[in-house]
Amino acid sequence: MKVSKSVFVAGLLLVALLIGTASMAAMKETQEAAWPKLQTSKVTEPTDEAAVRSVIERSYDVVGLASQTFDTSQFPSVFTNDRDTPLSEEQLDYLSKSEKRLGKSFTEHGWLSYKLAFFQEWQVGAESLEQAEQKALAENRTMTADELGALHGFSGSGSPPAPRGSAPTHKTTVSFSRITLDGTRAEVIYDDGAVTYLTALVKTPNGWRIAGERYLAYHV
Amino acid sequence: MNITKGHKHRIANVSTLLLLVSLIIFTVITRVSMPTAQASNYNRSAAAQYADTWAHSRNGDYSNYPNDCTNFVSQVLEHGYLPQITGGDPNSIYQWWAYKDFFGSHNSKTWSATDWLNTHFSQYQGTRFQSVAYASSLNTGDVFLMSLPGNNGIPSHARAIVGTGIAQEWINYQPYTYGLLADSHTTDRYRVIWDDNVPPGTPSWYWHVVY
Numbered sequence: 001m002k003v004s005k006s007v008f009v010a011g012l013l014l015v016a017l018l019i020g021t022a023s024m025a026a027m028k029e030t031q032e033a034a035w036p037k038l039q040t041s042k043v044t045e046p047t048d049e050a051a052v053r054s055v056i057e058r059s060y061d062v063v064g065l066a067s068q069t070f071d072t073s074q075f076p077s078v079f080t081n082d083r084d085t086p087l088s089e090e091q092l093d094y095l096s097k098s099e100k101r102l103g104k105s106f107t108e109h110g111w112l113s114y115k116l117a118f119f120q121e122w123q124v125g126a127e128s129l130e131q132a133e134q135k136a137l138a139e140n141r142t143m144t145a146d147e148l149g150a151l152h153g154f155s156g157s158g159s160p161p162a163p164r165g166s167a168p169t170h171k172t173t174v175s176f177s178r179i180t181l182d183g184t185r186a187e188v189i190y191d192d193g194a195v196t197y198l199t200a201l202v203k204t205p206n207g208w209r210i211a212g213e214r215y216l217a218y219h220v
Numbered sequence: 221m222n223i224t225k226g227h228k229h230r231i232a233n234v235s236t237l238l239l240l241v242s243l244i245i246f247t248v249i250t251r252v253s254m255p256t257a258q259a260s261n262y263n264r265s266a267a268a269q270y271a272d273t274w275a276h277s278r279n280g281d282y283s284n285y286p287n288d289c290t291n292f293v294s295q296v297l298e299h300g301y302l303p304q305i306t307g308g309d310p311n312s313i314y315q316w317w318a319y320k321d322f323f324g325s326h327n328s329k330t331w332s333a334t335d336w337l338n339t340h341f342s343q344y345q346g347t348r349f350q351s352v353a354y355a356s357s358l359n360t361g362d363v364f365l366m367s368l369p370g371n372n373g374i375p376s377h378a379r380a381i382v383g384t385g386i387a388q389e390w391i392n393y394q395p396y397t398y399g400l401l402a403d404s405h406t407t408d409r410y411r412v413i414w415d416d417n418v419p420p421g422t423p424s425w426y427w428h429v430v431y
Binding site for chain 2: 060063066090094122144147148149160162163165170171172213215220
């Protein structure tokens with residue numbers, strides 16, 4: 001009888017644990033995936049799927065070029081701010097802090113603004129790094145620790161600024177594992193060999209645009 | 221065999237003393253067995269050899285983290301005889317150390333966290349490391365750090381440069397491409413082209429060892 005009581009109590013504890021874990025997972029999902037729920041049946045145009053793939057692939061070229069030149073003028077052709085696709089808490093926090101560091105404010109706090117802030121911060125850091133390197137070079141020496149430490153910390157971290165990017169030496173292959181289309185919205189899971197992404201897209205009058213990004217797995 | 225209470229106490233004291241002495245000896249031996257500053261110049265080929273040996277496995281002398289990339293890069297630097305900077309403060313950006321003792325493996329944050337290592341490198345700019353603008357300035361035994369998507373520009377992944385040659389593994393590059401090669405942990409990579417599968421637009425830091 002004692003044994004069966006113990007088993008009963010253990011069973012109860014296990015059930016409680018399972019319920020607790022499940023509700024925590026559900027809460028986390030609610031917090032992180034606050035994007036609209038999509039129905040798969042509302043495919044409006046057969047060309048939509050191709051257009052969605054295309055804009056994701058093109059975003060790699062746009063971003064790759066911006067990392068070398070800091071020209072972000074092409075960003076609105078692949079990214080957008082969408083009120084129904086909120087940034088994650090972390091992304092929003094980054095954007096708010098970035099606004100302070102850059103001394104500017106974006107009218108909308110969406111994915112396009114996030115990407116713009118990210119590259120503008122990178123630009124400020126990289127250009128200050130280049131200036132310090134040029135100064136040291138002109139004096140026939142290398143940068144000192146003090147000079148490097150005095151530079152604008154990239155993205156508010158203690159890290160020194162990252163130099164600007166180089167021209168890509170290889171083409172990134174993107175493999176799509178799920179595309180869910182629902183009228184003017186899409187949700188895509190794809191992988192670029194380094195990261196598995198969950199991406200939200202919206203169809204604007206100018207075509208499909210990336211409106212949000214989450215990271216499902218890293219395997220770089 | 222008449223053992224009095226006094227005898228028992230003495231035996232217990234001696235046993236405790238012996239245990240303590242053994243513990244101290246063991247700790248000293250294990251700490252001494254880790255590579256320490258033995259040479260004044262960084263041995264790049266030794267660093268690369270270590271990286272190649274352990275690219276797909278783990279050295280039990282060190283901690284093994286789920287995200288092991290920076291821990292691995294630190295090991296590579298150490299096995300190139302870059303001396304540790306000890307001090308016992310795991311939260312100091314000026315220190316960089318790891319050791320194993322009776323209680324397990326220990327290391328500073330600069331040893332195993334990418335952003336901490338990057339900050340640590342910058343503290344020794346010109347004396348142990350030199351920030352360079354391009355990967356083409358990196359040599360065998362140097363380090364390449366990056367901030368992967370989702371990390372808001374904070375360094376989050378590390379690779380060790382192991383030389384120039386024909387890639388032994390590949391993801392986005394063509395098989396057997398010739399170029400600057402790197403090893404890494406977390407997703408273990410052995411002699412991949414240094415930026416293979418690094419997404420374009422990934423902020424990166426290139427550190428040349430000048431010690």
